[in-house]
Amino acid sequence: MKEMRLHYPLPLMRRIMNVSASGYYAWIDRPPSKWSLQEARLELEIKAMDKRTRYTYGAERLQRELVKQGVQVGICRIKRIKKKLGIRCKQKRKFKATTDSTHSLPIVKNILGQKFTVTA
Structure with missing residues (x-):
């Protein structure tokens, strides 16, 4: 709702999503939860670690x-x-x-x- 607030009127969005005005403003004024703060910190750590390991570590190694x-x-x-971040490990190529040494082409002389x- 925060992002769409600039594009649509607030009363319309609240009515469509069945949210009361007091509930919406309580949600806006509420501080971020402990879990969301921890999630943001983990995102930064995972990004940094992936960059440091050149995207070679999977979830288990991380x-x-x-x-x-x-x-x-x-x-x-x-x-x-x-x-969520779109980070994937680099796959090792097979x-x-x-070199095809079983070809039928003529072999050059040892000049x-x-x-x-x-x-x-």
């Missing part, structure tokens, strides 16, 4: 690191916050061989006269 720092938080909460011997 949780272990946060516990080491003294922050008790569950894995599901970290997953939810990462999803190795793909790009430099290099001698390749295996030492093993």
